Amino acid sequence: MADILIAHNSNPYDPAHTFFDACYCRVRQLCVDYGLHYKSVTTEKLTEKEVMGAMPENHLCIVISHGDSYGIMNEEDEYYISTTTANYAFANKGLYAIACSCGQNMKEELMRIGLSLFIGYKDELRFLIDDQDFVDCAIEGVVALFRGKTLQEASEMMTHKYIDTIGKTDNFIKRILLEHNLNNLVTEGKPTITFCDLQ
Amino acid sequence: MEKYNLIFIDDSMTDGYMDAFVKTLAKEDPCAEPHIFINPEEGFDFIMANLNKRMIVMLDYRFEGNKINGLDILLKIREKTSLLYIILMSVNNILDIMTPNNIVELMNQDYVYFFNRNRDALDVIPLLTAIKKQWNSRFDCLLENWIVNQPEDKTKKILVFGKNAYSWEELLTELRLQSEVGKSFEKMINQFYISELNRGNNG
Numbered sequence: 125m126a127d128i129l130i131a132h133n134s135n136p137y138d139p140a141h142t143f144f145d146a147c148y149c150r151v152r153q154l155c156v157d158y159g160l161h162y163k164s165v166t167t168e169k170l171t172e173k174e175v176m177g178a179m180p181e182n183h184l185c186i187v188i189s190h191g192d193s194y195g196i197m198n199e200e201d202e203y204y205i206s207t208t209t210a211n212y213a214f215a216n217k218g219l220y221a222i223a224c225s226c227g228q229n230m231k232e233e234l235m236r237i238g239l240s241l242f243i244g245y246k247d248e249l250r251f252l253i254d255d256q257d258f259v260d261c262a263i264e265g266v267v268a269l270f271r272g273k274t275l276q277e278a279s280e281m282m283t284h285k286y287i288d289t290i291g292k293t294d295n296f297i298k299r300i301l302l303e304h305n306l307n308n309l310v311t312e313g314k315p316t317i318t319f320c321d322l323q
Numbered sequence: 324m325e326k327y328n329l330i331f332i333d334d335s336m337t338d339g340y341m342d343a344f345v346k347t348l349a350k351e352d353p354c355a356e357p358h359i360f361i362n363p364e365e366g367f368d369f370i371m372a373n374l375n376k377r378m379i380v381m382l383d384y385r386f387e388g389n390k391i392n393g394l395d396i397l398l399k400i401r402e403k404t405s406l407l408y409i410i411l412m413s414v415n416n417i418l419d420i421m422t423p424n425n426i427v428e429l430m431n432q433d434y435v436y437f438f439n440r441n442r443d444a445l446d447v448i449p450l451l452t453a454i455k456k457q458w459n460s461r462f463d464c465l466l467e468n469w470i471v472n473q474p475e476d477k478t479k480k481i482l483v484f485g486k487n488a489y490s491w492e493e494l495l496t497e498l499r500l501q502s503e504v505g506k507s508f509e510k511m512i513n514q515f516y517i518s519e520l521n522r523g524n525n526g
Contacts, residue, residue: 139488251483252483303518
């Protein structure tokens with residue numbers, strides 16, 4: 125079974141800290157639940173060198189960090205995956221980005237060099253602080269992939285999760301923020317590809 | 324109807340809260356909480372510091388001995404917020420105090436009214452009523468209303484947009500400033516309702 129690299133911004137002073145941390149804990153627990161081997165790269169080591177260096181021995185990278193259309197950055201605002209980093213380590217791999225906006229230029233560049241699977245967002249991720257539903261929606265695709273679902277099924281599961289959660293809450297702002305995240309969800313790759321197909 | 328700030332910026336109101344015009348309006352509209360500024364700069368600063376509160380600004384056109392006039396202040400306010408209602412006032416005929424270009428500039432502003440101060444103070448009431456009615460029907464006003472009525476601490480950071488966290492109060496200020504965040508928030512709401520309609524679910 126494929127191995128997983130989790131790249132996580134753990135800066136406790138970041139406004140998104142509780143969200144990032146909750147996502148990280150859920151992803152880590154899912155790895156344990158599904159018997160998957162994972163490696164974490166957190167704040168101090170969240171650099172291009174560390175992430176790219178770790179990718180050859182991993183098959184899926186799950187990033188939980190800030191991002192923009194050009195890449196994903198650490199707490200120093202330095203890109204560790206971007207349109208200009210050495211991305212060949214991502215050929216035939218998967219990237220699951222719980223990060224803002226990287227579903228634009230960065231995704232295009234990674235697909236160009238042979239990324240097999242991308243799940244991420246093409247605009248800012250927006251959420252209520254300390255609201256677990258945003259975490260559950262964000263990691264639903266991880267759940268789907270670990271269950272052996274295809275990329276298309278994972279995309280559908282995420283969409284359903286968002287719509288379900290929107291339907292269940294009376295909180296007007298929460299619904300709007302969830303809808304925003306759903307509208308900006310980006311999945312790309314062969315629709316039938318599964319987690320086990322990643323090399 | 325909830326309380327709102329009724330801001331007077333008028334150098335002739337030297338009697339302060341005893342000014343007949345102010346007293347009449349305060350009596351006729353119990354929801355109005357008057358704030359009087361003889362110095363236009365102080366009035367402007369007060370408005371900017373209170374963008375998270377509901378306001379109507381009654382702005383005199385002419386300030387004796389001051390290089391700036393009411394239109395200058397109005398445009399200065401508009402640089403910061405496009406949502407605030409402003410009633411420009413003057414004892415003079417509008418054609419006597421403004422050039423045609425000034426009048427066009429005034430007409431091109433949103434949410435601006437003109438009131439002739441020679442008229443009875445009670446004649447302002449229909450304008451205030453019209454504005455308050457818009458607070459209950461205009462989308463951005465309804466949104467403001469919703470935020471104002473949230474039960475949580477308004478100063479506590481509650482939501483995150485990308486790298487920045489906002490409290491309800493800060494979000495309201497962003498909306499009134501019509502900043503990128505404020506506009507993006509309104510856009511997000513529009514998109515939400517479009518998606519809801521597309522899903523055939525208005526619930």
